[in-house]
Amino acid sequence: MGTEPGIDIRKLKPDTTILLEADPYLYEIKVMHPEYSVVEISSSDPVLRVATVGQVLHSLHWSSPAAPIPAWIGKGLVVEIRFRNGLYRTQPATAASVSGKHKDGSRWSYEVF
Numbered sequence: 359m360g361t362e363p364g365i366d367i368r369k370l371k372p373d374t375t376i377l378l379e380a381d382p383y384l385y386e387i388k389v390m391h392p393e394y395s396v397v398e399i400s401s402s403d404p405v406l407r408v409a410t411v412g413q414v415l416h417s418l419h420w421s422s423p424a425a426p427i428p429a430w431i432g433k434g435l436v437v438e439i440r441f442r443n444g445l446y447r448t449q450p451a452t453a454a455s456v457s458g459k460h461k462d463g464s465r466w467s468y469e470v471f
Contacts, residue, residue: 363471364432365454367395367414378431379453387414395429399439405446412441420450433471 365376367389376387376397383403390396390411400409416426417435431437437448457467 362432364417364427364430364435365456365470367397367429367431368392370456371458374456374458376431377455377457378437378448378451380437380448380451383448385448397439410441412439412446414438415440415445417451431470 370376370389370392372389372392374389376385376389378385378387383401385399385401385403385406388398388409390398395414396411397414398409398411400406414429414431415438416428417430417432417437418424418426419434420436426438427435431451431454433452433454434450436450439446439448451471454470455467456470457465459465
């Protein structure tokens with residue numbers, strides 16, 4: 359994976375939220391089953407306006423033959439998500455942050471890139 363900043367869905371806890379910017383859209387991704395990279399995603403993209411369950415397959419370079427990185431969201435990479443009715447690709451990711459709750463109910467968050 360190199361030293362590029364990014365998010366491995368499989369390492370997150372259920373109910374963790376990822377805010378992803380990929381111009382022109384913003385995505386809110388709620389982790390449901392990290393071991394399968396299953397998420398609930400809603401977006402400012404009209405086709406994802408209603409929260410929909412899907413599986414983050416991988417990230418890839420739009421124009422490079424490099425192998426896709428499984429269950430990964432990385433800066434400058436396109437995220438490919440599988441839904442019941444087909445595949446969806448974001449534009450290259452420009453910013454991402456992760457947030458969730460501690461056991462005591464307090465919130466935490468950090469900028470990934």
